[in-house]
Amino acid sequence: MSLNPWIGLAISVLTLPLLFTLVDMVGSVRARNARADYAPPTPVEDFEVLVPIYGSVRYLENVDFLRTYGSRVLLCTTTTETDEFNRELDAIAQANGFRVFRGEVSRPSEGRSGKRQTGGTIRDRVVRDALEWVRAEWVVCLDADTTTVRPLSELVGALAVRKLDLASIRLVPMNTRRLLGRIQAHEYRLAMQLRRVVPWLVSGACHAARTEAHRQIMRRHSLFFQGNDVELGILANALGYRVGHVPFEVPTIVPDNFKPWWRQRLAWAGGEVRLYIVNFRFARRHPLVWAYGAATVLLAPLRWITAAELVNDLGCTMSTAVLGVVMLAYLLLAFYVHWNTRDSVIWLMPLYGAVSSLLISPLGILWYVKMARADRNAGIIRPRRPHRAQEPAQSGTQRL
Incomplete structure (x- = not known):
């Protein structure tokens, strides 16, 4: 196995799950330190x-x-x-x-x-x-x-x-x-x-x-x-x-x-492209979130190249071992993050993540283009967007 696919394996298969888990760990630590109870206010x-x-x-x-x-x-x-x-x-x-x-x-x-x-x-x-x-x-x-x-x-x-x-x-x-x-x-x-x-x-x-x-x-x-x-x-x-x-x-x-889930996730993936790629300038305000979101989309080709290399080299003992290590690491991280709510479906999380990263994320680019063309709206976020307050017309609402 050549060096480049190994680098691709580390970045596209292992680094992203690690980054995602680190984000979740930050949330979990903060959640434990914050007040978890909800005291109804007045x-x-x-x-x-x-x-x-x-x-x-x-x-x-x-x-x-x-x-x-x-x-x-x-x-x-x-x-x-x-x-x-x-x-x-x-x-x-x-x-x-x-x-x-x-x-x-x-x-x-x-x-x-x-x-x-x-x-x-x-x-x-x-x-x-x-x-x-x-x-x-x-x-x-x-x-x-x-x-x-x-x-x-x-x-x-x-x-x-x-x-x-x-x-x-x-x-x-x-x-x-x-x-x-x-x-x-x-x-x-x-x-x-x-x-x-x-x-x-x-x-x-x-x-x-x-x-x-x-x-x-x-x-x-x-x-x-x-x-x-x-x-x-x-x-x-x-x-x-x-x-x-x-x-x-x-x-x-x-x-x-599956069918409604697939339809929803494709639409969400298009929304992620809109937020994290088209509006990348907001990365300076929210660098960690944008780093993960943008990487999920932009590393899609690398994930496909890596997956193809792994399929071609499955007969190689070393390649199979590396794939096993990556899957084990993913599972360990998944069980760690979900430890308080242990469930047998955690074993399926690597497969669920693979479908999302290998199929849905790349298709999100096409879905964004499709939605943007249909509505003639690129979804550019402009905090200083010119606006004019509209006075409501009396015919606009009915009080029944």
Whole structure:
């Protein structure tokens, strides 16, 4: 075996898992030193809830949960929906005391095919415009299928007592009976630990903010769908807002079948290309996160070359031994990181990581190009993006 493939093996197969594990270790150490318990603060009721919903009313799965908040709920949709959609949404709003905001978009929303959107600018556009209607001091943004165990007033109270302008929360996968769901539960747990160190990794499924801060951030948002949540945190930091993590647990459903998981991860990979490559200039603000993100994408060719060399040399005792050492090291690091939640699926983590690094990450470049061309939007993050505050038109919202 020549020298170059050996160097490639060390960098692309071993170094990246080590780097990923080191990042997780930092999060774990910080998490142990920080207060792990969540003491509910004094609830704050001065908030409104924004829920984007378009394409199909059947995506609105959290009506029972939202009913508690009544008129504080603002369902955010578009002016291009079908008559059937509008009738159904108005009926739900009237029955539960919700309000409806209809924002103008350049083209009809999609999503009637039965698939949730993984691209486009509609979601962030209607949220941006709906924020001009919010008069409460605080705002909580929820996906149309997101619920929480504890009341949202506690989440808002945590922001108020800590004087935060924007906060990330903890997502907890609930459907963990299938293999793919179990693996993602471990993946999510590490990602949530990392938010103790990098709180600006905001989740689109649920986040809370001071209304004026959120309004100013969204006026500068690129409106690129994939990575739109993390862009919130990046812009908040760049604009000088105070961003923190609140260990407020929010249940979530992860794709536990291969096809929807594959579709989601390709879209996420495109978002990572957008964040870590297209917007590489933010690496000076967040060097560790950008180093890992950029390396995951840029080292893809080296990983393929290494994999090909290993396949060609499997008959070589030394090559097989090196592969065994690398796999053992990966497993040991995986079991170390997941030690507190030991699970037999940890044995599959090297395979799960290989699929992500060898297949999904390289395809992320193609998916980014596809999304950017479709929306004519490169997703460039510009904290100084020129903006003009829009005065809400009275016809834009209905108070039902």
